Amino acid sequence: MGRVVVDVMPKPEILDPQGKAVAGALPRLGFAQFSSVRQGKRFELEVDGPVTDEVLAAARAAGEQVLSNPVIEDVVAVYEDTDAEVAAR
């Protein structure tokens, strides 16, 4: 069983009200280190077999065609989720 992560973010020029709201709240809650925040989506796609190059290419295509709106969003990362936390879940 393999897992692929597809990360989608708003295009840089697109207004991100959620990110702005979070950025505004963080200093009040004691987190003054961060100058800005942007919020996007993280998808975890599971496959029954191993994560091959074909699976990664299909995940990127699914990201671009189904999981994001290409007018306002970019697929910024597609990678196999191999970290230990996968095993723990």
Add this chain to the structure above:
Amino acid sequence: MGRVVVDVMPKPEILDPQGKAVAGALPRLGFAQFSSVRQGKRFELEVDGPVTDEVLAAARAAGEQVLSNPVIEDVVAVYEDTDAEVAAR
């Protein structure tokens, strides 16, 4: 200028209707490789200086206290975003 990514996912036992809806649509759109899909959030937090261990610790704390609902969500990854796409944006 540095950037930290904080990834938040629904806890495994939490129903994920959005993920189920996407998983149902993918085969109809030609993507039959994926057995399940889960959807979470990706936050990009920018800092003016370098990403130090303290910054990463603050980002994880912000993730757990502000960016996620600990009852139904887990912070699954906190890392410095160093890939080339950062430079390109």
